[in-house]
Amino acid sequence: MTEPIPVLAPPTGAGHTSARSDSGPRPDTAGRPESTGRPDTSPYSRLPSNREIDKALRAARRERKRVERGEVRRFTKRSRRxxxxxxxxxxxxxxxxxxxxxxxxxxxxALRHIQVVGTSRLDATTVEKKLSDQLGTPLPLLDQAGISSDLAAFPLIRSYTVESHPPDSIVVRVVERQPVGVIQRGGAFTLVDAAKVPISSSEKRPDGFPLIAAGGGAADVDADSGFAAAAGVLSALPPAVLAQVDTISAKTKDDVSFTLRGSGATVVWGSAEDSGLKAADLEALLKSAKGSSRYDVSSPHSVTTG
Incomplete structure (x- = not known):
């Protein structure tokens, strides 16, 4: 057996304080425990209030929205541009x-000036006066149908173009019909073009144009007509030879012939096919066989004179 350890009382006297037998705090006069002076380290000693929690949540939400907006702007920068x-x-x-x-x-x-160019037989001033009903109209609003109707009053005009020259002018470029010959109707002589459109009419035969003695319509109406063949031949002749043609006739498209001024010589042409080659042959024959009364170029590879 072990001996019990004796408990010694603390010494008393000067310089020593008596020790308390209990280590707990002494109750104060109100019966509350005395403060020990040490901080309370318990995790539950200071909990945030509901107001502080709401404030922190609002701040967190604002920060999240700010970050999200920044990310959206960063990823949509190119599309926004x-x-x-x-x-x-x-x-x-x-x-x-x-x-x-x-x-x-x-x-x-607004239209204030009209100029007509390209006329030779027509009087440009007359055409300009006919178009004067367009004056005062803004250029984009010009009545094209009205212009066409006004110009249709001049049979000599084959085609035209209208050019706008801002701010207040237009230029009408006219292409006149080129007469190819004269046809006789009763006692009147009518100058016509290759489309058999009348250009002018007079009681006297116009000088410098062959008299066409051929029936039928133009090529756009009847390609096999005598008139179409005769007009095709006249269009293919060189100017020097065309100026010598007095009368041209064609009962069908295959029997075109004409007479020459001065000499009265006859040219047998045949059909309008190979007209370019036939025209070159005839031009050469008129130089090499002057004085002949008959030139046959109906077969361009075997021409004859007589």
């Missing part, structure tokens, strides 16, 4: 269209 570029381009186009419309339909572009 493209959208801005398209919007800018559309705005420029819209502004240009609006400006063009405002200028085009304003009095600034």
């Amino acid at each position: 493209r959208r801005l570029a398209w919007l800018a381009a559309a705005g420029v186009v819209a502004a240009l269209v609006l400006a063009v419309v405002l200028v085009a339909y304003s009095p600034l572009l």
Whole structure:
């Protein structure tokens, strides 16, 4: 057996304080425990209030939204640039269209001057006066049908073009019909072109044009007619030879013949086929066989004279 350890009382006297037998705090006069002076380290000693929790949550939500907006802007930066570029381009186009419309339909572009060019038989001033009903109309609103109707009053015009010259002018370029010969109708002589369109009429035969003695319509109406063949031959002749033709006749498309002025010589042409080659043969024969009364070029590879 072990001996019990004796408990010794603390010494008393000067310089020593008596020790308390209990280590707990002494109750104060109100019966509450005395403070020990040490901080309370318990995790539950300071819990946040509901107001503080709401404030922190709101701050967190704001921060999250800020970050999300930044990410969205970063990932959509290129598409936003493209959208801005398209919007800018559309705005420029819209502004240009609006400006063009405002200028085009304003009095600034009202027609004030008409010029007709390309006429030789026609009087350009007469044509300009015929078109004067278009004056005062803005250039984009010119009545093209009205212009066509006005020019149709001149049979000598085969075709035309209208050129706008802003701010207030147009130029009408006219292509006149070229007469190929004269046809006789009763006591009148009518100058016609290759389409058999009458150009002018007179009681006296016009000088410098052959008299066409052929029936039928033009080539666009009847390609096999005598008139179509005769007109085709006249169009193929060189100017020097054409000036010598007095009368041309054709009962069918295959028996074209004509007489020459002065000499009265006859040229047998045949059909209008190979007219270019036949014209070259005839031009050579008129130089090499002057004085002949008959030139047969109906077979261009075997021409004869007589």
